[in-house]
Amino acid sequence: xxxxxxxxxxxxxxxxxxxxxxxxxxxxxxxxxxxxxxxxxxxxxxxxxxxxxxxxxxxxxxxxxxxxxxxxxxxxxxxxxxxxxxxxxxxxxxxxxxxxxxxxxxxxxxxxxxxxxxxxxxxxxxxxxxxxxx
Amino acid sequence: xxxxxxxxxxxxxxxxxxxxxxxxxxxxxxxxxxxxxxxxxxxxxxxxxxxxxxxxxxxxxxxxxxxxxxxxxxxxxxxxxxxxxxxxxxxxxxxxxxxxxxxxxx
Numbered sequence: 001x002x003x004x005x006x007x008x009x010x011x012x013x014x015x016x017x018x019x020x021x022x023x024x025x026x027x028x029x030x031x032x033x034x035x036x037x038x039x040x041x042x043x044x045x046x047x048x049x050x051x052x053x054x055x056x057x058x059x060x061x062x063x064x065x066x067x068x069x070x071x072x073x074x075x076x077x078x079x080x081x082x083x084x085x086x087x088x089x090x091x092x093x094x095x096x097x098x099x100x101x102x103x104x105x106x107x108x109x110x111x112x113x114x115x116x117x118x119x120x121x122x123x124x125x126x127x128x129x130x131x132x133x134x
Numbered sequence: 135x136x137x138x139x140x141x142x143x144x145x146x147x148x149x150x151x152x153x154x155x156x157x158x159x160x161x162x163x164x165x166x167x168x169x170x171x172x173x174x175x176x177x178x179x180x181x182x183x184x185x186x187x188x189x190x191x192x193x194x195x196x197x198x199x200x201x202x203x204x205x206x207x208x209x210x211x212x213x214x215x216x217x218x219x220x221x222x223x224x225x226x227x228x229x230x231x232x233x234x235x236x237x238x239x240x
Contacts, residue, residue: 002232016175017143023205027224033232127231129141131239 003034003088005125007118009133011042012071018046021131022074029081034088036125038118041133044093046071047106072107079109092117137168139235141227145176146187152180155240156189159198170235172227173202173219181207183214194218201226 006025010018025035039046053068055061075091082089092113098104122128140159146152155171163169171193173181180187181202194200201222202215215221231237 004228004231020143020174024224024227028228028232031225031228031232033228126234127237129231129237129239 001032001034001087002126003036003124004028005036005038005118005121005128007038007040007128007130008043008046009041009131012046012051014042015133017131017133018043018071022071022078024129025078026081029078029085029087029089032085032087034125035078035082036088036090036121037092038113038115038121039091039093039097040115040118041094041097042101044097044103045101047075047091047093047110048072048103049105049107075110076107079107090121092121135166135168137230137233137235138162138170139227139230139237140169140171141237141239142171142173142177143175144240146180146189148176151240153189156193159193160196163196163198168199169197170199170201170226170230172222172230173200173206175203175206176210178202178206178210178212181215181219182212183216185216187216190216191218 008021012018028035049072051070051072053070055063056066079089091110093110095112095114098112142155159169159171180190190200200219202219204221204223207221
């Protein structure tokens with residue numbers, strides 16, 4: 001089974017690139033293509049479990065009605081999807097970037113690493129896509 | 135011959151670099167490579183029927199495969215596409231990547 005590596009750099013709640021990246025990962029896993037993600041810089045915050053959904057006072061919606069999505073829930077859902085599909089899935093957060101941001105509490109299955117892991121992921125994958133920040 | 139996948143996410147009417155990416159696509163094509171340009175996010179605005187995106191039309195005439203993310207099209211209410219652009223889902227990107235295409239995201 002082929003495996004792809006993606007490098008993400010954007011912090012959550014800021015760019016369409018993040019949701020596009022999640023969609024790409026989802027599309028790959030649904031095809032049975034394995035995915036390795038190296039989260040760099042702000043992207044290490046995607047898997048932080050302290051993210052909280054909120055109500056929308058402006059539109060008068062409760063927490064449940066708003067159903068505000070959190071990126072860490074999406075990361076968890078992708079891990080579950082990979083397990084269901086029997087596809088390789090690995091998510092590594094850059095350790096220095098984690099320390100800078102205090103982003104230590106993350107979804108189970110996400111691990112800490114270094115840019116050397118990105119290099120190894122690249123070697124173990126048929127292709128690598130870098131989604132750069134601007 | 136190599137296969138190149140150029141992923142464009144920027145609005146062609148706002149991004150000064152868009153024409154440079156079109157030039158890159160044409161250069162790669164001129165060196166006997168296969169080139170696919172996949173329009174994502176605001177880049178799909180150039181794929182609307184009637185949009186004056188001459189760069190895209192030039193690429194299509196030269197032989198570059200032009201695809202536009204159907205999700206991004208729906209998000210932006212784009213229902214009619216320029217004749218040289220085909221709507222596609224992200225499976226197309228995954229297929230190219232899994233097939234070893236050299237990919238560049240802008």
